[in-house]
Amino acid sequence: MVSPAIALAFLPLLLTLIIRYRYYFVLFYRAVLVRIWKDCVTGLSREERAFQYVLTNSTPGDPDSILDAFDYWSSKVEFISNIGPKKGKILDRLLMEQSPLTVLELGAHCGYSTVRIARALPLGARLYSIEMDQGNAAIAEKIIRLAGFDDDTVELIVNPSDEVIPRLRSDYNLERLDFVFMDHWKKCYLPDLQLLEGYGLLGKGSMIVADNVLFPGAPKFLRYLRKCGLYEWKIHRATLEYSKGIRDGMAELIYQGIK
């Protein structure tokens, strides 16, 4: 019914959309299509595939080589959403500045960020890593031990974060968290932050770093930050992990305490 000429007139629009959002298309291809294909072919989950690769291509006891192996696999073979090299550098720098003794990590996933944080910790510091999914937690545990971090430095807790945080003070004897790293489900950022505030686990000067606040984005979290005034916050702008064109950011919050 509609003539071919009018259909052809839409061609520039199509080209524009493809070119402007090319990175998103590439991301979709790598993160969704390739993953489904490989799932069907190999029968292992994505994290298990990553673990296999890291096991065979890195040096045990050397966190740097493990991280490099992860980076290589994520950028060349398949996409997995670790924090990535660029944002990882920002995280390292923040850790060096802050030198926290008690660190909480929400969402270990494969253990990449756990290893990254543990690598930058000062002596005597302890990292508590919370992971909800059993399979992921198992892999994360293996990776962390492969990197050479023992139970003194890193403790992996396998429970959802909203169940663990209320029990941190009672079960784990934590008084104050110096550094919190959030990288779990984006819609849980705000509830978990409010839980941490509510249970008094944050002191003045505690730093909270939240990943992926721009893509996929945590709008309620950011809105809360702007409104409540309890934090000095800024967003470190970078690109999404292993992707060049998609803009993303990490939010860095410093708790000021109630005035």
Next chain:
Amino acid sequence: PHPSYFSPGVEDFQENHKREKHYGKRRNGDRQQNKRENQRRKRSSKSVSEPETSEDGDDEEEVNNDGEVRPELLSPEELEKLKEAVDEKKKLIQSLRGKPWPMKQKLVTLRESQLFVEKYEGALGKGKGRKLYAYKVMMTKKWMKFQRDFENFKTACIPWEMKIKEIESHFGSSVASYFIFLRWMYSINMILFGLTFGLVMVPEALMGRPYGSIPRKTVPRAEEAGAMDFAVLWDFGGYAQYSVLFYGYYNNQRAIGWFKFRMPLSYFLVGVGTVAYSYMVVIRTMARNANESGIGDDNSFNFSWKMFTSWDYLIGNPETADNKFASITTSFKEAILEEQESRKDDNIHLTRFLRVLANFLVLCCLAGSGYLIYFVVRRSQKFALDGLENHSWWERNEVNMVMSLLGMFCPMLFDVISTLENYHPRVALQWQLGRIFALFLGNLYTFIIALMDAINLKRKEEKVVKYNITMWEASLYNGTGSENSTAPPITIHPADVPRGPCWETMVGQEFVRLIISDTMTTYITLLIGDFLRAVLVRFLNHCWCWDLEAGFPSYSEFDVSGNVLGLIFNQGMIWMGAFYAPCLPALNLLRLHVSMYLQCWAVMCCNVPQERVFKASGSNNFYMAMLLVILFLSTLPAIYTIVTIPPSFDCGPFSGKNRMFDVIQETLESDFPAWFSKVFSYASNPGLVLPFILLMV
């Protein structure tokens, strides 16, 4: 302590006056001092007030303390001194703003000086002339106040000024320059509308023959049934076609009405006049803009100047203060961008290659769009030959749709391609404008070529119709029988007379339809692409998995280049079609008025400022230059048709003539005295005209 610029006498009595008024305690001492002074000056007769105590006797000080001065009691030198003092005070008031004093000091000095001037100025006129002098002074003050108020009033009268200032404070000068351009266009169209409405449409409507009196003014019998349908009216057929809106309605009677208004002459001259006026206005504005140099002159301490001198201390309104704040922030962003751009250094070869590649891609796109339009136009000609009723609405309006769609989508593609080129945003904007210009020009000229084909078709038809009409008339007279001259004239209803084709009205209709469809496309794109998008982003954000405001689709940015070009080409189409459809300037005026309000609202409501905000300074003359080119290119086809194609025999003010400009010849011969035409024929000798033109240029 006040610095003393006053003359000694003035200082003394000034100080005394102050002390009297404010402290009042050391009167005795002052009086002593003044007594001494008075004795020094040997004042005589009675004195009234205390401040003039250096002039007056001080024994009257306590008597009259209210500051009245009797100038007749002053000696000339004292008058002179007083005048000097008043002048000094006035100078001080004028130069007060530039003094490096704290604000409080300035305010106190200002108040004192103003009081002083007020008090003694009126008293300076000598004796009897005092009243006149005081009156003169008062009138001068009133006149100055009136002038100031009038200036304020004039600024308040500029239409949409506050709207544009608000937009400028939030979005920067480049977006505001679009709206200023729109406003300027509106004023031009106002004049064009005045000309066409007042000198063409109104005379014909009021003084010409009414609707239904002659064939060309009546809807033909065949079309009468559907003449009032909305669909037909929307397409500008039916009653809309047979009205003052289009060329075909006008009668070719040489003079109409009781004061012999020369309609055809007026029609022709208004057509020429609109073009001439437009040229004049555009060139004059270009000349005026050429004086303003582009970038600001002082390049040193740019940021310090901006930081310390941007604020306006006269703002008293919170909203204005917010706007000023936003405007200063935006201007900082602009300055930072300029600074960044001036420091970039890059790999020349790669950049050049990418730029060449980008231009090649753009050329491919332009060629593709040109071919598509050509193809569509050919198809529509085929449809016309088949008869338009057989095809759906889509197929009938294919040309318009394809042109609008291409005009909307290709600029986006150019924008995306231009990210390869890595230019400064102002330069990139100019390239973008140039490319869209080429696109629109190609589309427009293809459209015109299509129209020329249709005109030729109609002219061929004309010959056939002429023949048919002669046959029909002959049959009519034959049918009344073989009676000779005493037969009464046959009255045929005008609607039944067979009509000749009217290519001018068709051209006018095509332009009007094009402009309407263009306008509709713009508004619908605005509503859907900007408003609906903003509504979706705003209200779906809290229940969507990713942040709609930061990622896709987010709020749209205002597209300066696309809108400017749309405006310029719209105006070009008006210039092209105004001769054949006098309603076009009126239509455009309405369109611009609505656009102004709609776009101002849409910008403030749905758009976000661009991330890289840049100054629009050099762009204004660029827009004007493009407008001039479009003016030239759009009047070219109209002039060509006027000069080469004979007017239709059956419609319009020039029917029956060989060429449209014959009306000038006719006027010269019949309306002016004989000697005038002789003079004119001598003057139009090329040998005389050429040196004259060269001299003027």
